[in-house]
Amino acid sequence: MTSSTAVIVLCTLISIFVSRVNALGGSATTVAISYGVNITICGIVAGQPSQRIQCWRNGQVFPVFYNISFESISGGRDVFCGVRSGGSTLVCWDTQLVPKRIYYNETLLLRHLSIGDRQICGITNATDPNVYCWRNGRLSGRREFGFRSVSSGLGFTCGVMFNDSVGCFGIDSVSARGVQEGFAGFGMLSIGVGGGHACGVNSTGFLICRGNNDYRQIDVPQHSAFEFHGLALGANHTCALRRRNNSVVCWGGSGGEVNDDIASVSFETIVAGLDFTCGLTTDNFSVVCWGVGWVRNDSNPLGFDQILPGPCVRSSCPCAIFPQSSSLCSGDGSICRPCDIAISAPPVPALGPPSPPRTSSEVNGGAPISLVDYAVPIIMAGELEKILDKRVGMPEVNEAEAVELMAYTALHCVNSEGMYRPTMTDIVANLERALGLCSGSHGSMSSSD
């Protein structure tokens, strides 16, 4: 199929793109870093009857609460916190690992947690307003607007509001205002905050960073739409995962200095301390760390049991479920695949099925299935080659990137929210980029046009 038909054909459904973002200390995930007096790295253990927490400090691994299940954890300066499974309770530990319950409500459940420095912010399952922040174990503020996600850094917190605008607040009001203004006019899918900077993916899939640039931490490397996901922002550095192979790319200060060993590893999720970064490996769910501030390179991997690649949740997943989800969660909940490109499918405006790929009968027992229903999950699973027309032949290396670019562009075209579909200008730019990638090769793509 030609690139333009690919766009038109797939421009029938699909939607939102929400990246898993771990800002300083992390946000709502299963690996957390606490810094300050001592570095403590914690994870939620997989495949156990209770989703318990294990921590690393000074080369030692130890459990925190043997028998209590946690959904997500996050860390900041001399503090780390966990949301108990179900979301009713937020517990925080100080450097002596003394726990303190700072939130409890059986009906107003916590859905999201982020810690930066000493500021702890959570999002409840209310609609508007829904952000609460705590400091030193006490409620320090409630925002007046509803947020879809928040991320706390050093001195300020930013979040994506329900209208996709970025709002920032915090003690460092100058940085907060500066960064918020920097994102004005962008519809954002995600946001992560580091030291004095913040980065997020905009609605057309580009990673945008704003704020302090002393270390070139906001100079995002050249990339194509939806190339990056899984951000981790440290005090002066930024890291992201490449969607294609989950390898890590870092820029800015030396807290993200990636050596050859780390460059060859695939990660499920990454999380940043002030001047180092850690990742959960795809291969065996172990945690490894790197960067100038990581002084214990003899400790890699940290010696945890297998860590969960994402929170075990009892509600249904907006996108796909992680493979082996039920054994990782011991039957108690499932792990949602990061909503790379989530399907929040409006009914398919039947586009007179444009000769669906012949293999479609294999996936649906012969029953008719729309091309979009068929293709989208496959593209999302990164198995694009499965839906390419075999008669054309497999794309060459540079063509593969072009095909991928078109696939993601197409996915985005079918966003249920009209305002977040790419404009014709965006599409033309992506088509031109794809064409540029192909030129110089004996294009099997261009030959069919």
Ligand SMILES: *[C@@H]1O[C@H](CO)[C@@H](O)[C@H](O)[C@H]1NC(C)=O
């Ligand atoms: C921090 O680590 C040092 C060195 O291992 C240790 O002596 C000290 O007790 C730790 N501090 C806390 C608060 O745990």
Ligand SMILES: *[C@@H]1O[C@H](CO)[C@@H](O)[C@H](O)[C@H]1NC(C)=O
């Ligand atoms: C949970 O473990 C703690 C010790 O870590 C123990 O005191 C407590 O009795 C246990 N509770 C249950 C319900 O097993």
Ligand SMILES: *[C@@H]1O[C@H](CO)[C@@H](O)[C@H](O)[C@H]1NC(C)=O
């Ligand atoms: C829990 O939240 C609900 C809804 O905001 C509120 O009405 C209720 O008082 C809260 N319960 C407690 C124990 O704070």
Ligand SMILES: *[C@@H]1O[C@H](CO)[C@@H](O)[C@H](O)[C@H]1NC(C)=O
């Ligand atoms: C939040 O979750 C609780 C428990 O599932 C539920 O009773 C409540 O209605 C939810 N609130 C909102 C606003 O969705």
Ligand SMILES: *[C@@H]1O[C@H](CO)[C@@H](O)[C@H](O)[C@H]1NC(C)=O
């Ligand atoms: C989004 O909502 C916030 C809070 O209601 C408002 O201040 C902001 O102007 C809105 N942004 C857009 C682009 O409408």
Ligand SMILES: *[C@@H]1O[C@H](CO)[C@@H](O)[C@H](O)[C@H]1NC(C)=O
């Ligand atoms: C997203 O960011 C890219 C790169 O800065 C820009 O070209 C594009 O217009 C932005 N998209 C939206 C919808 O703001």
Ligand SMILES: *[C@@H]1O[C@H](CO)[C@@H](O)[C@H](O)[C@H]1NC(C)=O
């Ligand atoms: C991942 O892809 C990038 C560019 O596409 C490449 O430079 C890198 O070597 C790959 N890494 C792995 C581990 O395959």
Ligand SMILES: *[C@@H]1O[C@H](CO)[C@@H](O)[C@H](O)[C@H]1NC(C)=O
């Ligand atoms: C980050 O950069 C600032 C200067 O911009 C410096 O004061 C600070 O020490 C750096 N932090 C880390 C952890 O490298």
Ligand SMILES: *[C@@H]1O[C@H](CO)[C@@H](O)[C@H](O)[C@H]1NC(C)=O
């Ligand atoms: C897990 O993978 C890492 C790197 O991918 C490797 O260094 C480590 O030895 C592996 N650990 C186990 C227990 O296999």
Ligand SMILES: *[C@@H]1O[C@H](CO)[C@@H](O)[C@H](O)[C@H]1NC(C)=O
């Ligand atoms: C740890 O880092 C030091 C200095 O960068 C290096 O000499 C040493 O070989 C590293 N050790 C391991 C186990 O990688």
